[in-house]
Each structure stands twice: as structure tokens, then as C-alpha cells.
Amino acid sequence: MGAKRALGASAGGGPAEVAPRIALPTPALPLGEAPAHPAAEARAATPSGARLSVRDFSLYYGRHQALKAVTLEVEDRSVTAIIGPSGCGKSTLLRSFNRMNDLIPGVRTEGTLQVSGADVLSPATDVVDLRRRVGMVFQRPNPFPKSIFDNVAFGLRLLGVRGRTELETRVEASLRSAALWDEVKDRLERSALQLSGGQQQRLCIARCLAVEPEVILMDEPASALDPTATARVEELILKLKTSYTIVIVTHNMQQAARISDRTAFMMMGELVEMDTTRRLFTSPAKKITEDYITGRFG
Amino acid sequence: MPPENFTPLASRGRGLRRRAVNAAAIGACVLAAALILLPLALIVWHLLAKGLPAFGPAFFLHMPKPVGEPGGGMANAIVGTLILVGLGALIAVPVGVGTGVYLAEYGGGRLSAIVRYTADLLAGVPSIVVGVAAYGLVVMPMGRFSAIAGGVALGILMLPTIVRSTEEVVRLVPQSYRHAALALGAPRWRVLQSVVVPAAWSGIVTAIMLAVARAAGETAPLLFTALGNRFWSLALDQPMASLPVFIFDYARAPYDDWNRQAWTGALVLLLLVAVVSALMRLTTRRIAGH
Numbered sequence: 001m002g003a004k005r006a007l008g009a010s011a012g013g014g015p016a017e018v019a020p021r022i023a024l025p026t027p028a029l030p031l032g033e034a035p036a037h038p039a040a041e042a043r044a045a046t047p048s049g050a051r052l053s054v055r056d057f058s059l060y061y062g063r064h065q066a067l068k069a070v071t072l073e074v075e076d077r078s079v080t081a082i083i084g085p086s087g088c089g090k091s092t093l094l095r096s097f098n099r100m101n102d103l104i105p106g107v108r109t110e111g112t113l114q115v116s117g118a119d120v121l122s123p124a125t126d127v128v129d130l131r132r133r134v135g136m137v138f139q140r141p142n143p144f145p146k147s148i149f150d151n152v153a154f155g156l157r158l159l160g161v162r163g164r165t166e167l168e169t170r171v172e173a174s175l176r177s178a179a180l181w182d183e184v185k186d187r188l189e190r191s192a193l194q195l196s197g198g199q200q201q202r203l204c205i206a207r208c209l210a211v212e213p214e215v216i217l218m219d220e221p222a223s224a225l226d227p228t229a230t231a232r233v234e235e236l237i238l239k240l241k242t243s244y245t246i247v248i249v250t251h252n253m254q255q256a257a258r259i260s261d262r263t264a265f266m267m268m269g270e271l272v273e274m275d276t277t278r279r280l281f282t283s284p285a286k287k288i289t290e291d292y293i294t295g296r297f298g
Numbered sequence: 299m300p301p302e303n304f305t306p307l308a309s310r311g312r313g314l315r316r317r318a319v320n321a322a323a324i325g326a327c328v329l330a331a332a333l334i335l336l337p338l339a340l341i342v343w344h345l346l347a348k349g350l351p352a353f354g355p356a357f358f359l360h361m362p363k364p365v366g367e368p369g370g371g372m373a374n375a376i377v378g379t380l381i382l383v384g385l386g387a388l389i390a391v392p393v394g395v396g397t398g399v400y401l402a403e404y405g406g407g408r409l410s411a412i413v414r415y416t417a418d419l420l421a422g423v424p425s426i427v428v429g430v431a432a433y434g435l436v437v438m439p440m441g442r443f444s445a446i447a448g449g450v451a452l453g454i455l456m457l458p459t460i461v462r463s464t465e466e467v468v469r470l471v472p473q474s475y476r477h478a479a480l481a482l483g484a485p486r487w488r489v490l491q492s493v494v495v496p497a498a499w500s501g502i503v504t505a506i507m508l509a510v511a512r513a514a515g516e517t518a519p520l521l522f523t524a525l526g527n528r529f530w531s532l533a534l535d536q537p538m539a540s541l542p543v544f545i546f547d548y549a550r551a552p553y554d555d556w557n558r559q560a561w562t563g564a565l566v567l568l569l570l571v572a573v574v575s576a577l578m579r580l581t582t583r584r585i586a587g588h
Contacts, residue, residue: 098481100477100480100481103480128484130483131480131481131483132482132483135481135482136481138477138478140474142472142474142475142477142478143478144475144479144493145475145496146496154482154484154492155482155483158482158483158484158488204478207478207482208482211482211483
């Protein structure tokens with residue numbers, strides 16, 4: 001709260017007062033416009049080169065089987081889109097990567113699921129640590145009812161970052177990476193709930209980027225946004241894939257075609273096929289995929 | 299059946315009847331609201347009329363005078379009430395808020411059902427019975443009446459309101475906040491501490507204020523716990539004066555001067571609750587920051 005006041009003083013003033021905040025000493029930190037990724041460098045991907053690897057993965061909600069022996073791999077620093085009709089299990093699969101399904105009672109899994117070669121499903125896995133490495137952006141923007149600054153700083157404070165200078169530097173870098181800095185730099189202490197829906201979603205992305213995850217999961221991140229805001233988020237995803245591995249669930253096939261490198265098509269809990277986005281959308285191997293992408297159903 | 303046999307839909311629902319029902323419903327709502335305001339307005343007006351003559355700085359600064367001597371105030375009772383309610387809050391707020399958060403966040407099991415039922419039961423216990431309980435719990439072992447005993451009695455009275463209201467407001471915090479925090483790698487306790495409780499804080503403060511306001515006016519449980527005291531005392535292990543007990547004593551005394559002071563005491567009690575409640579609201583708004 002003390003820091004809040006210190007910042008509030010400069011937020012109200014003119015550009016002259018704001019200037020020192022921007023000209024922070026940053027050279028030592030690898031936090032440029034699109035930060036190079038220390039965590040991603042440090043952790044080797046699996047021998048096959050995949051950041052995420054799913055093998056014969058099945059998931060049950062009680063008796064209902066939501067995922068049926070799904071096998072797929074996701075390459076490092078790429079955008080993978082998961083498409084399919086409602087209820088096909090794409091969100092369930094996405095939420096398995098950071099074990100958010102644990103919150104639902106009665107969930108049971110089979111098979112293996114690895115992030116950077118480390119087992120995700122084992123009871124011994126530290127879920128808190130896993131979620132720090134695998135960030136998530138939700139369908140509806142869900143900023144905390146706190147200031148813009150505190151939203152982005154939340155994950156950093158979780159990791160024990162206390163120094164004011166480091167917090168400010170990292171918050172600024174994250175907001176820049178999320179292409180939001182210029183819009184909010186003069187009102188970091190305002191409530192995040194005052195931002196527009198599109199800005200809130202980019203804030204959520206910045207909040208996720210701040211803790212330098214290896215993987216970012218996005219669950220229909222643009223479905224609650226208008227077309228302009230959607231375009232900005234898509235632009236951002238394309239920019240982020242140079243540093244991060246991104247998996248995105250989308251209902252919007254044009255969106256999948258625009259931003260992803262590879263696309264997985266799911267139906268009734270099964271992975272029907274997965275290929276480079278271009279091939280999947282131009283010459284799909286299966287008839288059912290073609291029917292879906294040409295809009296014959298779903 | 300051919301539609302032309304019916305009155306066209308476009309000409310329906312525009313009748314006098316609909317307008318009349320609408321006006322009657324609105325009228326009933328306004329009347330109900332006025333009925334709520336009426337008793338409060340009457341009480342305040344009456345208190346001002348009867349209490350203002352003896353109201354003044356002296357009432358806050360001076361000690362009670364012996365019978366027959368005019369003037370004097372209730373300084374000891376005002377401070378005593380603040381201390382007693384403060385003690386009660388010191389006991390009830392941590393326990394009550396903690397229990398409420400527990401019930402809202404982990405409240406599926408058998409234990410929670412028992413806790414919830416107990417809290418509801420406690421809310422229905424007459425305050426004089428709570429006073430007797432505090433007498434048995436604190437006064438008997440200590441061997442004398444004391445401020446601590448009064449604080450315990452008030453604390454027990456405050457508990458159910460705080461517990462159940464906290465539970466309600468914590469439940470109202472959207473799940474999406476919890477998911478966002480968990481997805482960032484926050485452990486459960488951290489989600490509660492840094493996201494859920496702050497989001498519910500203004501509601502929790504309202505719950506505390508309701509409990510404080512109720513406890514500040516309680517007389518019966520203080521009669522066999524804090525007892526009352528005509529002298530200045532801040533010792534927590536000694537009997538302590540309080541406004542409600544003073545009002546009770548002065549109102550039934552056969553002296554006009556005391557009766558007048560009882561009215562002023564009631565006015566001060568009302569003001570005290572109003573001021574404390576306003577202060578707490580102001581500070582919460584500052585903390586919440588929006």
C-alpha cells in the first residue's frame with residue numbers, strides 16, 4: 001500500500017514526473033520489447049523436441065469419458081490451435097496441461113502428459129509449481145479487483161519478488177509485451193475493472209507473462225471480445241510465439257487459420273487429426289475434418 | 299384454430315387494468331419503504347428532543363455526579379462501552395471471519411453443517427442467556443465482575459452475525475478470481491489471503507458493523523458480567539461502566555435529572571454507533587482502492 005501512494009503521486013502529474021519511472025535502469029535484465037525467455041532456455045524440451053507431449057491420455061468426469069486416448073505433441077515456440085465442435089473435449093484437454101481440472105470433483109485420468117519432459121499427472125507433481133510454468137488465459141477476461149499494477153505484480157509477488165524497482169521493471173516489461181503499456185502507463189494505480197474488455201484480456205495476458213511461463217494456454221481468449229480487440233489479441237499471440245509455446249482453443253476457424261502453426265481437430269473426445277495448419281485447412285486427411293472446416297456441421 | 303377468432307395480440311395488454319395494477323404495486327413499495335423509515339425517524343426525533351438539553355461537551359468529559367447535584371456526564375460509560383465493544387470485537391472478529399471464510403471455501407462437509415447449525419442456533423439464543431453463560435465462564439472462576447467478562451459476552455453475541463454474513467459475502471466472490479489466481483500458481487491459502495478476502499472485504503466490514511451495532515446496545519448480558527461502575531476505571535479485570543447499563547439505571551431512577559441524562563446517553567450511544575460505522579466504511583473504501 002505504501003508503494004501505491006508513491007506511484008499515485010507520479011500518476012497524477014505531467015510527463016516530466018512520469019519520465020523517471022520509464023527511464024528505469026534495465027540493461028542487466030533480459031526484459032526487452034519481446035523478452036527472451038530464460039526459463040524456456042534453461043529447461044530442455046523432451047528429446048523429440050516437443051514442449052508438450054500427450055500419450056494415450058484419457059479423462060473421465062465420473063462415468064463420462066471426456067477424452068479418449070489422445071496422443072499429440074506440441075513443439076517449442078509455436079502456436080497450436082485446438083478446434084472442434086462444442087463438447088468435443090478441447091477445453092478439457094487444455095485444462096489438463098495445468099491440472100485446472102483438479103478443481104472439478106470426480107475427475108480421473110489415464111495415460112501420460114508431459115510438460116518439458118516432466119510428468120504432469122503424477123500425484124507427486126507440485127501443482128503450484130506446474131501452474132507457474134504453464135500459464136493460462138481464460139475465455140472471459142478475469143482481472144482481479146485490484147489496480148492494473150497489482151494485477152501484473154500478483155504472480156511476481158507470489159514468487160517472492162519484493163524489490164520496488166524490480167517489480168516496476170518487470171510489470172512494465174510484461175505490459176509492453178502484452179501491447180498494453182502505452183494505454184495504461186499513466187493509470188497503473190487505477191482499478192483494472194475500469195479497462196475495456198479487450199484491454200482486460202491483454203492485462204490478463206500480461207499478468208500471465210510476468211511470471212515467465214514456458215507454456216501459455218488460451219481458452220477461447222477472444223470469444224468475449226469485439227473484432228478490433230480480437231485483432232489486437234491475435235497480433236499479440238503472433239508476436240509472443242517467438243518466445244513462448246502457445247496452445248489455443250478456439251471456436252473460430254478463421255482465427256485458427258490466421259494465427260496457428262499447427263491445428264488439432266477434435267471430436268467427441270477424440271483427436272481426429274493434427275497437422276500443420278495449412279495442410280489441415282487445405283487438404284485434410286479425413287473426410288470428417290473437411291466436413292467440419294467447410295462448415296457442414298458444428 | 300384460426301387466429302382471426304381471437305382479439306389481435308397488438309391490442310392487448312394496454313388496458314386501464316394493467317396501469318392500475320402497476321400504480322398499485324409501485325404505491326405499495328413506496329408505502330413499505332416509508333413504514334421502514336418511520337420508526338427510525340421517530341426514534342431519532344424523540345432522542346434529539348429529549349436528549350439534546352443535557353447534551354454538550356460536559357457529558358463526554360465529566361463523571362457522573364451524586365444524586366442531587368445537577369450536571370455531570372457519562373465519560374466513564376462512554377469509554378467503557380468503547381472498551382467493552384472493542385474487547386468483544388477482538389474476540390469475535392478473528393474467530394468469526396475465519397469461520398465464515400472456512401464455511402464458504404471448504405464448507406461441504408459434515409463439520410461445516412454442524413458449525414453452520416450451531417451459529418444459527420447461537421443467533422437465536424436470548425442475550426440474557428449469553429450473559430448468564432459468560433457469568434459462568436468468566437465471572438465465577440475470576441470471582442468478580444469484570445470488563446473481560448463483558449467483552450466475552452458481547453463477543454459471543456457478535457459471533458453468529460459475523461460468521462454467517464462473512465460466509466455469504468465470500469461466496470459471492472466470482473469463481474473466475476479464484477481460477478485466475480490458481481492458474482498463476484498461487485497456493486490455496488494465498489488465493490484466499492490476497493484475492494478472495496480482499497474482494498469480499500467491504501461486505502465483511504458491513505457484517506462486523508452490524509454485529510458491533512447490535513452489541514453496543516446490549517444491556518442484559520452486561521448486567522451480570524461487566525456490571526457497571528460509577529467511577530473511572532480502565533482496568534479490564536474490574537467492573538466497568540457502559541452506556542446501556544447507565545441508561546437502564548438512570549431511566550428507572552426517580553430523579554428528573556437522571557431521566558434527562560438517560561435520554562442524552564441514548565442519543566450518544568446512537569451517535570457512537572453511527573460514527574464508528576462511518577469511520578470503518580471510509581477506511582475500507584481507502585483500502586479497497588476503488
